[in-house]
Amino acid sequence: MQLTRDLWIAPGFPRPFYLTRLQLQLGRYAATILGVALNAMSWMPIRYRDFYDIPRLFLVEHAGAVYIFDCPFDDALDDYPPYYRVYRVPPELIPAADSGQWESLVRVGTFVGQIPAEVVQFDATRRAAIDDSVFATL
Numbered sequence: 001m002q003l004t005r006d007l008w009i010a011p012g013f014p015r016p017f018y019l020t021r022l023q024l025q026l027g028r029y030a031a032t033i034l035g036v037a038l039n040a041m042s043w044m045p046i047r048y049r050d051f052y053d054i055p056r057l058f059l060v061e062h063a064g065a066v067y068i069f070d071c072p073f074d075d076a077l078d079d080y081p082p083y084y085r086v087y088r089v090p091p092e093l094i095p096a097a098d099s100g101q102w103e104s105l106v107r108v109g110t111f112v113g114q115i116p117a118e119v120v121q122f123d124a125t126r127r128a129a130i131d132d133s134v135f136a137t138l
Contacts, residue, residue, distance in 0.1 A: 041121070043129040049102050054117065054126055056080060059097055059105070062135055066091050070106050071117060084120065086112045086138060113138045 044062060048055035056071045069084040087109025096105055115138060121131035 042132040043123060044132050045129050046127075047097060048127060049097075051127070052080060054120075054122060057102055058130075059094070059102075060130060061091075062132060064091075066094060067112065068102075068105050068109055069115075069120070080117075082118070083114050083116050085114050088112050 044060050046055065046058045046060045048058035050056035050072075055069075056073075058069050060067050060069070066089050068087045068089055070087065071080055071084045073079075074081050087106055089105050089109040093105055093108065096102075115134065119137055120134050123129040
């Protein structure tokens with residue numbers, strides 16, 4: 001960028017793109033706030049079983065409780081529904097997940113709520129962690 005007295009001129013555009021000093025300062029301020037917001041995310045590790053674009057059945061521990069997020073295939077839709085059904089399960093049942101009995105966890109779990117799948121923020125791999133802000137919406 002080239003600095004003039006009151007404007008920043010961004011190179012590489014077909015015609016000059018100008019930002020006033022105030023716009024540039026506001027942009028830096030917004031980027032700082034956004035950076036703080038992004039860094040404030042708290043990632044929680046997940047264990048998942050089914051995966052199609054995103055985990056369709058996963059387990060996460062939050063605030064001393066264990067939650068199952070379930071998004072089973074819907075034959076009537078011939079697709080996955082756009083939401084997770086969330087269940088709270090007792091922590092002592094976690095070994096059932098280790099032995100592959102995930103469906104039994106859903107059956108004995110206490111229904112907590114339903115949440116749109118798009119609200120759940122996964123890490124870059126979509127297999128390791130979720131952002132804990134999802135629990136604010138339950």
